[in-house]
Amino acid sequence: MAVAVTQKKLGAVAEKLEELHERIHQVKQMGGTAAIAAQKQRGKLTARERLDLLFDPDTFRETDMFMKHRGTMFGIDKVDIAADGVITGFGKVDGRPVAAFAQDFTARAGSLGEMHAKKICKVMDMALKAGIPFVGINDSGGARIQEGVDSLSGFGDIFYRNAVSSGIIPQISAIMGPCAGGAVYSPAMADWVFMVKNTSYMFITGPDVIRAVTGEEVSQEELGGAMTHNSRSGVAHFAAEDDWDCIEQIRKMLSFLPSNNRETAPQVDTGDSRDRIDAALDAIMPDNPKATYDMQHIIRSIMDNGDFFEIQAHFAENMIVGLGRLNGQSIGIVANQPMYLAGCLDVNASDKATRFIRFCDCFNIPLLTIADVPGYLPGTDQEWAGVIRHGAKLLWCYSEATVPKMTLITRKNYGGAYIAMCSRHLGADMTLAWPTAEIAVMGAEGAANVIFRRDIQEAADPDAKRQKIIDDYRKAFYNPYVAASRGYIDAVILPRETRVRLIEILETLSNKRETRPHRKHGNIPL
Amino acid sequence: MPDEHRKLSSEPFVVSNPVKPNEDPLSEPAQTEELRLVAEKIDQAVKLLTEIGEHVAKIAPKQKRIFDDAKMAISDVSLLLRQTPGGAVSGVHRIVAPMPGVILRCDKKIGNMVKKGDLILILDAMKMENLITAPAAGRVVSLPHGEGKKVAKGAVLAVIG
Numbered sequence: 001m002a003v004a005v006t007q008k009k010l011g012a013v014a015e016k017l018e019e020l021h022e023r024i025h026q027v028k029q030m031g032g033t034a035a036i037a038a039q040k041q042r043g044k045l046t047a048r049e050r051l052d053l054l055f056d057p058d059t060f061r062e063t064d065m066f067m068k069h070r071g072t073m074f075g076i077d078k079v080d081i082a083a084d085g086v087i088t089g090f091g092k093v094d095g096r097p098v099a100a101f102a103q104d105f106t107a108r109a110g111s112l113g114e115m116h117a118k119k120i121c122k123v124m125d126m127a128l129k130a131g132i133p134f135v136g137i138n139d140s141g142g143a144r145i146q147e148g149v150d151s152l153s154g155f156g157d158i159f160y161r162n163a164v165s166s167g168i169i170p171q172i173s174a175i176m177g178p179c180a181g182g183a184v185y186s187p188a189m190a191d192w193v194f195m196v197k198n199t200s201y202m203f204i205t206g207p208d209v210i211r212a213v214t215g216e217e218v219s220q221e222e223l224g225g226a227m228t229h230n231s232r233s234g235v236a237h238f239a240a241e242d243d244w245d246c247i248e249q250i251r252k253m254l255s256f257l258p259s260n261n262r263e264t265a266p267q268v269d270t271g272d273s274r275d276r277i278d279a280a281l282d283a284i285m286p287d288n289p290k291a292t293y294d295m296q297h298i299i300r301s302i303m304d305n306g307d308f309f310e311i312q313a314h315f316a317e318n319m320i321v322g323l324g325r326l327n328g329q330s331i332g333i334v335a336n337q338p339m340y341l342a343g344c345l346d347v348n349a350s351d352k353a354t355r356f357i358r359f360c361d362c363f364n365i366p367l368l369t370i371a372d373v374p375g376y377l378p379g380t381d382q383e384w385a386g387v388i389r390h391g392a393k394l395l396w397c398y399s400e401a402t403v404p405k406m407t408l409i410t411r412k413n414y415g416g417a418y419i420a421m422c423s424r425h426l427g428a429d430m431t432l433a434w435p436t437a438e439i440a441v442m443g444a445e446g447a448a449n450v451i452f453r454r455d456i457q458e459a460a461d462p463d464a465k466r467q468k469i470i471d472d473y474r475k476a477f478y479n480p481y482v483a484a485s486r487g488y489i490d491a492v493i494l495p496r497e498t499r500v501r502l503i504e505i506l507e508t509l510s511n512k513r514e515t516r517p518h519r520k521h522g523n524i525p526l
Numbered sequence: 527m528p529d530e531h532r533k534l535s536s537e538p539f540v541v542s543n544p545v546k547p548n549e550d551p552l553s554e555p556a557q558t559e560e561l562r563l564v565a566e567k568i569d570q571a572v573k574l575l576t577e578i579g580e581h582v583a584k585i586a587p588k589q590k591r592i593f594d595d596a597k598m599a600i601s602d603v604s605l606l607l608r609q610t611p612g613g614a615v616s617g618v619h620r621i622v623a624p625m626p627g628v629i630l631r632c633d634k635k636i637g638n639m640v641k642k643g644d645l646i647l648i649l650d651a652m653k654m655e656n657l658i659t660a661p662a663a664g665r666v667v668s669l670p671h672g673e674g675k676k677v678a679k680g681a682v683l684a685v686i687g
Contacts, residue, residue, distance in 0.1 A: 288655070292654060292655065338654060339657075342625070374652040374654060375652065378626065379625070414653070443653045
């Protein structure tokens, strides 16, 4: 290095400054050029490049760059691991402070040892104290086996902090490489898990162990790839095309969130008109009450600039959840999707919505629920999968939530599902209905068979009698006015004016304060 | 042509009168001797399963479904064997009922070519007319249930091959 040549000419202080430069240079070599080339070969960015993308230009400040492991067993003492395999620090995202770590797969496969974990814990502690969001980028071969139980202790310390920080600061986890064994549980405890297609996977036991134990043949991608966890298991919430897309989505997610549970989300000037009317909504509902339509159109029509950031788009598609803005204010949307499983409630839809509702309630994001739900999905598989306890979560979390809660009923709203979709009974602050709303205990056919079974049986023409009863029932209940006459619905509105009516309600509720009796915590049925 | 496919569906396990190569992009490849033998064996197995199924239906009607499922699974294997490697059809897609319901209307017939997303049939379930669409491009090779038929969750509604 040129440093060695010029060293003699430098004074003592200048020499120390030069040494710092040299040490930083050394650490920034990460796992060396060959390891970095291998990382790129897989289509992945390095840990440092990922952090540079995540943070606003030149705002990331690294901490604990010089921390070193102190393992002594199995030759690890002779191995120098740059930054101990993880880059930690803080910076700004859209001008707001955020803390982060990124595991460096090029440095000994980003394996997690005692000091590696300590670095992560330090930055997590800082995020919690400072009340700023925390982003973890995972890309690691797992526990550093040479460090034994010290490595396990490191995992445990991280999990503890995930749990303690939950609901206080937003925690985001990105899986951008391997994440296996115990390592999966820190992401699992974060609020949102992002995965990258084809380069990331998560599992407790890998394909080799599964083959040895159960004889099943399964690939890494099939077992725990991005789409597996986004569509089958529900473990992950986002599937990005590549590293760039993943980081971009994380930045977008952060833009909707406050820094912590004592703040409200930033008010953004979206440029959309507060008084925008959408006449197309008047015609969106098909004349045939059994015909489907795409709930996404309604959501996008209401949101500022049609911008809707959907979460878990590939899992339990009968329930749509995601973030958007109404007149610049962040809002959480929960809506049934009639195009998928008729928009009914089931085990997965209940779980998906509950997690999202509780997230919004933690971080003071008002909720908009759009109901078009025929009921709970019948079947032995649902009952045996515990639809009772899973469905109960939805009732529980809506009742628990104290953020402003608005409900819009577009069409069907039946039975227990009517109650569950943020009815007034569960504490909705304002419930609106379109004139197409139908609110009843059950469908007309079913009701006729139950209430008038004998009348139908004894009639001279049972079919004609049944049809008459069905028609009468439809006339009586397939409308919003019975519920409105009881005050269960606050207003019946024209579809076209939905957006402006919701914004007015949001403005009215902006100072809503609701307190509950003190308790340690409730016992949500899990 | 449609009659041929109709035959294919009622006995989807036998490759009788294969379409001439190049006549149709999705035509069956020339059969090797080995494939022909496998197809024959599958044919026998299906006949046997049908027979057993009929007997079982008399004694334990609920268990008959096991034999129907087995026949369906074997027919899938048979279809896969007949496909051109790397051809336009990449696999057999079985569309199953996402929930219990009644088949309101069939939009496609056996033998029809479909594109991904094309409407195949309408399933009346959960107070809704649910549109059942093709998960991939291909040819409708089986529609086991007719209009007005009640189907359980998981029942095969159509096979695209």
